[in-house]
Amino acid sequence: xxxxxxxxxxxxxxxxxxxxxxxxxxxxxxxxxxxxxxxxxxxxxxxxxxxxxxxxxxxxxxxxxxxxxxxxxxxxxxxxxxxxxxxxxxxxxxxxxxxxxxxxxxxxxxxxxxxxxxxxxxxxxxxxxxxxxxxxxxxxxxxxxxxxxxxxxxxxxxxxxxxxxxxxxxxxxxxxxxxxxxxxxxxxxxxxxxxxxxxxxxxxxxxxxxxxxxxxxxxxxxxxxxxxxxxxxxxxxxxxxxxxxxxxxxxxxxxxxxxxxxxxxxxxxxxxxxxxxxxxxxxxxxxxxxxxxxxxxxxxxxxxxxxxxxxxxxxxxxxxxxxxxxxxxxxxxxxxxxxxxxxxxxxxxxxxxxxxxxxxxxxxxxxxxxxxxxxxxxxxxxxxxxxxxxxxxxxxxxxxxxxxxxxxxxxxxxxxxxxxxxxxxxxxxxxxxxxxxxxxxxxxxxxxxxxxxxxxxxxxxxxxxxxxx
Amino acid sequence: xxxxxxxxxxxxxxxxxxxxxxxxxxxxxxxxxxxxxxxxxxxxxxxxxxxxxxxxxxxxxxxxxxxxxxxxxxxxxxxxxxxxxxxxxxxxxxxxxxxxxxxxxxxxxxxxxxxxxxxxxxxxxxxxxxxxxxxxxxxxxxxxxxxxxxxxxxxxxxxxxxxxxxxxxxxxxxxxxxxxxxxxxxxxxxxxxxxxxxxxxxxxxxxxxxxxxxxxxxxxxxxxxxxxxxxxxxxxxxxxxxxxxxxxxxxxxxxxxxxxxxxxxxxxxxxxxxxxxxxxxxxxxxxxxxxxxxxxxxxxxxxxxxxxxxxxxxxxxxxxxxxxxxxxxxxxxxxxxxxxxxxxxxxxxxxxxxxxxxxxxxxxxxxxxxxxxxxxxxxxxxxxxxxxxxxxxxxxxxxxxxxxxxxxxxxxxxxxxxxxxxxxxxxxxxxxxxxxxxxxxxxxxxxxxxxxxxxxxxxxxxxxxxxxx
Numbered sequence: 046x047x048x049x050x051x052x053x054x055x056x057x058x059x060x061x062x063x064x065x066x067x068x069x070x071x072x073x074x075x076x077x078x079x080x081x082x083x084x085x086x087x088x089x090x091x092x093x094x095x096x097x098x099x100x101x102x103x104x105x106x107x108x109x110x111x112x113x114x115x116x117x118x119x120x121x122x123x124x125x126x127x128x129x130x131x132x133x134x135x136x137x138x139x140x141x142x143x144x145x146x147x148x149x150x151x152x153x154x155x156x157x158x159x160x161x162x163x164x165x166x167x168x169x170x171x172x173x174x175x176x177x178x179x180x181x182x183x184x185x186x187x188x189x190x191x192x193x194x195x196x197x198x199x200x201x202x203x204x205x206x207x208x209x210x211x212x213x214x215x216x217x218x219x220x221x222x223x224x225x226x227x228x229x230x231x232x233x234x235x236x237x238x239x240x241x242x243x244x245x246x247x248x249x250x251x252x253x254x255x256x257x258x259x260x261x262x263x264x265x266x267x268x269x270x271x272x273x274x275x276x277x278x279x280x281x282x283x284x285x286x287x288x289x290x291x292x293x294x295x296x297x298x299x300x301x302x303x304x305x306x307x308x309x310x311x312x313x314x315x316x317x318x319x320x321x322x323x324x325x326x327x328x329x330x331x332x333x334x335x336x337x338x339x340x341x342x343x344x345x346x347x348x349x350x351x352x353x354x355x356x357x358x359x360x361x362x363x364x365x366x367x368x369x370x371x372x373x374x375x376x377x378x379x380x381x382x383x384x385x386x387x388x389x390x391x392x393x394x395x396x397x398x399x400x401x402x403x404x405x406x407x408x409x410x411x412x413x414x415x416x417x418x419x420x421x422x423x424x425x426x427x428x429x430x431x432x433x434x435x436x437x438x439x440x441x442x443x444x445x446x447x448x449x450x451x452x453x454x455x456x457x458x459x460x461x462x463x464x465x466x467x468x469x470x471x472x473x474x475x476x477x478x479x480x481x482x483x484x485x486x487x488x489x490x491x492x493x494x495x496x497x498x499x500x501x502x503x504x505x506x507x508x509x510x511x512x513x514x
Numbered sequence: 515x516x517x518x519x520x521x522x523x524x525x526x527x528x529x530x531x532x533x534x535x536x537x538x539x540x541x542x543x544x545x546x547x548x549x550x551x552x553x554x555x556x557x558x559x560x561x562x563x564x565x566x567x568x569x570x571x572x573x574x575x576x577x578x579x580x581x582x583x584x585x586x587x588x589x590x591x592x593x594x595x596x597x598x599x600x601x602x603x604x605x606x607x608x609x610x611x612x613x614x615x616x617x618x619x620x621x622x623x624x625x626x627x628x629x630x631x632x633x634x635x636x637x638x639x640x641x642x643x644x645x646x647x648x649x650x651x652x653x654x655x656x657x658x659x660x661x662x663x664x665x666x667x668x669x670x671x672x673x674x675x676x677x678x679x680x681x682x683x684x685x686x687x688x689x690x691x692x693x694x695x696x697x698x699x700x701x702x703x704x705x706x707x708x709x710x711x712x713x714x715x716x717x718x719x720x721x722x723x724x725x726x727x728x729x730x731x732x733x734x735x736x737x738x739x740x741x742x743x744x745x746x747x748x749x750x751x752x753x754x755x756x757x758x759x760x761x762x763x764x765x766x767x768x769x770x771x772x773x774x775x776x777x778x779x780x781x782x783x784x785x786x787x788x789x790x791x792x793x794x795x796x797x798x799x800x801x802x803x804x805x806x807x808x809x810x811x812x813x814x815x816x817x818x819x820x821x822x823x824x825x826x827x828x829x830x831x832x833x834x835x836x837x838x839x840x841x842x843x844x845x846x847x848x849x850x851x852x853x854x855x856x857x858x859x860x861x862x863x864x865x866x867x868x869x870x871x872x873x874x875x876x877x878x879x880x881x882x883x884x885x886x887x888x889x890x891x892x893x894x895x896x897x898x899x900x901x902x903x904x905x906x907x908x909x910x911x912x913x914x915x916x917x918x919x920x921x922x923x924x925x926x927x928x929x930x931x932x933x934x935x936x937x938x939x940x941x942x943x944x945x946x947x948x949x950x951x952x953x954x955x956x957x958x959x960x961x962x963x964x965x966x967x968x969x970x971x972x973x974x975x976x977x978x979x980x981x982x983x
Contacts, residue, residue, distance in 0.1 A: 148752050148861040171758065193701045204699060206708070207676065220948045227859040229889040230673060230929035232662045232712045233937070233944050234971055235953050239675070239708035243701045260758035283617050289640065289729035331800055390696035392617040420698040460699035468702070475702050479689045484704045486959025490952060502703055 047088040047132075051108045055090060055132075058100040063091040063138075074133040077118035077125045078180070080381045081431055082466055086113070086127035093138040095213065095221065095252040102250065102496075103219035105132060111499050112217075114246040116157060116185030119178075120192055121384050122465025124245050128500040134250065136187050142166055143253070149227045150258045151210060156187020156251050160194075163256075172258040175202035178461070179369045187251050193243030195461030197294040197365065200419030201327075204461065206242045208257045214241055214249035217492040227255060240487070245463050246498040248491040262327035265293070266337050267361025270344040270352045271318040275299075277348035278320040279395035282418045284343045285324075286391065290336050295419030296323040296368050299398065302375070302413040302426075309374035310367040318350065322418060323368050325361055371415045372426070379411070379428040383440060386468075387451035388422040388460030400450045401425045408443040410436070422460035448474065449511055469504035516557040516601075520577045524559055524601075527569040532560040532607075543602040546587035546594045547649070549850045550900055551935055555582065555596035562607040564682065564690065564721040571719065571965075572688035574601060580968050581686075583715040585626060585654030588647075589661055590853050591934025593714050597969040603719065605656050611635055612722070618696045619727045620679060625656020625720050629663075632725075641727040644671035647930070648838045656720050662712030664930030666763040666834065669888030670796075673930065675711045677726045683710055683718035686961040696724060709956070714932050715967040717960040731796035734762070735806050736830025739813040739821045740787040744768075746817035747789040748864035751887045753812045754793075755860065759805050764888030765792040765837050768867065771844070771882040771895075778843035779836040787819065791887060792837050794830055840884045841895070848880070848897040852909060855937075856920035857891040857929030869919045870894045877912040879905070891929035917943065918980050938973035 047055070047066045055064045065071075066088035076083040087110070092098045105112045111131025118125045127133055140157035145167055152167055152174065160181040167174050177196035178184055184194065190212070195204040211225030224238040225231055241248055272278040282295060298306065298321050307314040314321065322344070326336045337354060344352050355361035376382050389397045398414055401423070405412040416423035425447060427440050448458050448471045458464070458471045473481050485503060488495070516524070516535045524533045534540075535557035545552040556579070561567045574581045580600025587594050596602055609626035614636055621636055621643065629650040636643050646665035647653055653663065659681070664673040680694030693707040694700055710717055741747040751764060767775065767790050776783040783790065791813070795805045806823060813821050824830035845851050858866045867883055870892070874881040885892035894916060896909050917927050917940045927933070927940045942950050954972060957964070 149859045195699050199699055222948050226924050228857055228926055230664050230668055230857050230891045231926040232928050232930055232932050233926050234933055234941055235956055236708055236712055239705055243705055329801055388697055388699050390618045422699045455695050457697055457700040457702050459701050463701050464703055472703055479691050487704055487956055490955025490959055
């Protein structure tokens with residue numbers, strides 16, 4: 046519940062309908078897409094303008110109350126769970142595409158626009174916004190920016206950070222910060238745009254973004270290659286890149302994921318293969334045809350058991366849609382899904398997948414692995430049950446082992462999901478005490494009171510490392 | 515001169531040969547490529563390892579002495595001028611390419627490697643490092659990273675920030691910070707890699723970088739289009755992009771620059787044209803051919819007076835080399851060249867060029883303009899004489915007018931040269947008091963003593979704005 050004095054001030058700004066502290070509203074915003082994490086906020090607010098965001102932050106500063114910015118809450122790092130209570134600030138009313146500028150190839154959007162809504166709007170104009178997190182149907186662009194969302198097309202096109210040219214954001218004290226613009230080159234001081242991307246709502250609340258667009262590729266074509274040997278799949282990935290081909294997607298699914306996705310989506314995937322690669326190329330038709338034929342040859346040369354080229358773009362889209370549905374498909378098997386996000390250098394993918402399988406056996410756990418093979422970004426997914434405390438403890442130990450292994454292979458604790466609460470205890474393993482200190486200093490520079498999304502990125506818990514340094 | 519106690523400590527670490535405080539050495543490192551700025555350092559040091567850099571910084575911290583990291587000093591913002599004295603730390607002994615990893619498409623380099631040396635090394639392996647500042651023959655990669663250098667290929671390929679995956683850097687207190695890695699996706703905490711890029715040596719000293727490479731384009735072809743009307747050139751730029759073509763370079767030269775470059779390079783440029791566009795496309799031959807023919811049509815449709823397609827790649831390279839030589843060519847005309855770096859949204863290029871011509875007339879100054887039309891990054895260049903105080907004062911006023919105009923058009927005070935000392939008084943015009951305060955907070959988080967490159971980015975001078983807010 047909100048203190049009555051603070052509530053009155055919030056209502057004066059936002060109106061009665063947009064300030065909630067009834068139990069239903071508080072429960073609704075006590076969790077996000079991340080399992081195992083829940084915490085009740087004191088209230089929920091729904092601003093509709095930058096000025097309202099400013100007012101909310103000024104009020105929150107005055108009452109020293111946490112503010113957790115949130116879009117759809119589709120993040121997977123417990124980044125929008127109000128662990129210290131406070132106000133959840135839901136940005137979904139600010140959901141307008143303000144401009145699509147065809148001359149400068151930019152879109153200007155409010156944070157509550159759905160990712161896929163922007164895709165559709167710009168593609169109608171022959172333009173393209175590549176970042177495509179699997180949650181893109183429901184994820185918001187503000188959330189994508191706060192998390193630096195990746196997606197399937199990251200290998201060729203990069204991630205959210207590569208497509209944000211400018212931001213309007215409100216600091217904890219209510220002041221407006223404007224960064225960048227419709228500019229491809231801008232080196233006026235520190236790159237605050239890039240710093241805010243992926244800052245997980247801990248530095249400022251994003252209220253507007255200028256995004257970079259590119260011309261829409263003229264065509265696309267997909268191919269699926271089946272392997273009864275993991276190493277053959279990994280070799281194929283390396284050989285494609287070595288041939289100078291950067292496909293727009295290069296997705297991997299392991300045996301268990303294949304079986305589950307096939308059962309869910311019925312697209313004719315084989316049941317008895319160790320791995321499949323789903324590969325899509327886009328661009329001018331003549332080049333796409335060339336690349337797909339070349340990829341076919343490379344997969345065959347590297348021991349693919351079966352290769353099929355999609356007959357049409359639509360067939361290819363169905364394949365990719367099936368891959369995007371992997372999480373939903375897996376969710377039908379066990380009550381709780383915990384999705385890891387380890388990323389390793391591309392050359393170490395086979396090593397990482399083998400380590401995951403070893404860890405699953407060692408801890409007697411069910412783990413399905415899929416992900417973006419082209420950029421080394423794997424999503425090993427624990428199929429478990431939150432009510433089984435003993436199993437959850439094994440999951441946590443296995444999870445720590447996996448993080449340790451990824452770091453030993455030159456990887457990261459999170460490729461695209463963010464740190465949030467879920468990975469916070471591991472951040473120091475990767476960036477060291479010096480990295481943590483520098484990041485805390487940056488946090489203080491933006492938010493000296495510490496009211497923006499507290500309890501995220503930085504952890505009170507220091508975990509001892511099993512191996513390494 | 516260095517204090518004898520501090521000098522003894524530096525010599526103990528680096529050896530006698532690599533610590534200099536004789537007048538000759540100090541004068542040699544009192545300036546960089548930026549005219550009008552000069553200031554004597556107390557000494558110059560030449561470390562050869564990260565450990566030596568750590569030791570130098572610990573000693574400098576102890577004696578509270580400024581440290582100015584420097585490569586070749588080819589920057590154009592007076593960023594390596596030791597305005598508060600102290601130690602110039604020259605990184606050119608750390609000049610090894612440590613690894614070219616063909617499987618992960620990365621290069622790992624020390625900061626003193628020349629940009630062009632990296633180009634040559636990776637191109638031999640069929641790989642490509644796109645950033646190509648005009649100074650690439652002599653500029654160092656450490657300097658490129660500190661300045662976030664751009665170049666001719668920025669429109670299609672982005673700038674230095676798009677090609678740095680990881681850094682090793684030493685903080686002011688001597689501690690080592692490691693960021694990123696051979697990873698295309700990494701969202702573990704704030705993006706310190708991107709924050710260090712373009713931080714102009716004010717946050718840390720870069721001692722190693724992991725760079726992203728891409729496959730080398732198979733072919734390239736250039737075209738030159740002459741216009742007797744500035745607007746026709748600008749329309750052509752917009753029409754090319756609107757056709758979904760992103761050329762790898764799209765360069766602009768105005769009448770005066772054309773004349774001077776032709777006199778210098780003798781490549782057959784016309785003397786009586788208002789503007790030329792130098793356009794190059796790269797990629798698979800079939801696509802390059804298609805794009806170049808399409809660009810030819812667009813230029814003709816938009817009123818180009820003459821268009822010539824380079825017969826061979828070598829002919830194209832000569833054209834681009836001539837463009838790269840613009841600064842050297844102009845340098846022969848008057849004793850002092852002052853290079854502006856205003857960048858505007860692509861759609862405002864003609865407006866900006868017209869404003870520059872108006873300003874030149876208003877202040878009775880000679881200004882030649884060339885630059886990267888595709889990304890709106892113009893380099894209006896004052897031809898002047900530092901000894902003529904009255905003229906230099908007019909230059910400064912004109913310069914302020916130009917900055918004001920660029921900002922009014924939605925542009926930036928610096929597209930690729932950095933803030934340094936030269937643009938510091940204008941930074942607040944662009945990022946506001948709030949932006950400055952946030953940036954100063956970041957600076958304090960990294961360097962609480964303020965010993966790293968003091969006097970850069972932030973200015974003591976607050977300039978009143980003529981118009982705007």
